[in-house]
Amino acid sequence: MYIPSDDSFLLSETAEQYNGRSALEIGVGSGIIARVLCEHFNIVVCTDIFFQSLRYCKYTLPKNVKIICCDAASAIHIKFDLIVSNPPYLPYDQENKNNDSAVYGGPSGIETTLHFLKSTVGLLDRNGRILIVLSTLSNQSKLDDLLVEMNLEKKTIKERKIFYETLSVVEIHFK
Ligand SMILES: C[S@@+](CC[C@H](N)C(=O)[O-])C[C@H]1O[C@@H](n2cnc3c(N)ncnc32)[C@H](O)[C@@H]1O
Numbered sequence: 708m709y710i711p712s713d714d715s716f717l718l719s720e721t722a723e724q725y726n727g728r729s730a731l732e733i734g735v736g737s738g739i740i741a742r743v744l745c746e747h748f749n750i751v752v753c754t755d756i757f758f759q760s761l762r763y764c765k766y767t768l769p770k771n772v773k774i775i776c777c778d779a780a781s782a783i784h785i786k787f788d789l790i791v792s793n794p795p796y797l798p799y800d801q802e803n804k805n806n807d808s809a810v811y812g813g814p815s816g817i818e819t820t821l822h823f824l825k826s827t828v829g830l831l832d833r834n835g836r837i838l839i840v841l842s843t844l845s846n847q848s849k850l851d852d853l854l855v856e857m858n859l860e861k862k863t864i865k866e867r868k869i870f871y872e873t874l875s876v877v878e879i880h881f882k
Pocket residue numbers: 709710711712714715716718733734735736737738739740754755756757760777778779793794795796808809810819
């Protein structure tokens with residue numbers, strides 16, 4: 708299970724600033740961000756593909772959180788005010804055959820982020836917001852191309868330099 712790190716803390720601090728009726732988290736991990744969402748939203752739904760994370764969250768998160776084992780948002784068909792994710796974003800390590808899906812996001816690091824965005828955009832309320840963690844270690848220009856294609860725009864809400872990368876949380880919404 709992914710142990711909360713700088714990226715998790717940056718997203719949970721940002722999520723504190725949002726309120727609404729319903730929120731979705733893709734890639735819940737230990738539940739550190741879902742726990743914040745529970746304090747600000749009436750309905751909270753989380754997904755992950757890693758069974759141990761889901762089992763841990765089942766026993767540690769408030770009972771009203773819905774926890775679903777699925778790829779991205781593939782099993783979900785309702786609209787949300789807020790969708791959040793701290794996706795795996797490191798570029799694949801060519802030397803390593805077992806690129807852990809909790810931290811490696813594809814050949815240029817951004818592919819899983821793009822997959823999460825494509826999977827969730829249809830679930831976003833017209834006035835809703837998506838919060839996603841990005842790193843300078845992944846190829847962010849591919850995200851910018853997808854946003855143009857999907858009629859979405861982004862702005863940076865929080866940014867933090869750590870010793871080998873800059874992390875940011877961007878807010879994405881319909882134009
Ligand atoms: C960087 S960790 C973030 C965990 C937690 N949200 C946090 O911030 O500490 C990414 C999470 O995404 C999950 N994940 C990876 N691929 C996924 C997919 N296709 N669908 C759903 N979850 C996925 C991983 O299992 C992992 O728990």
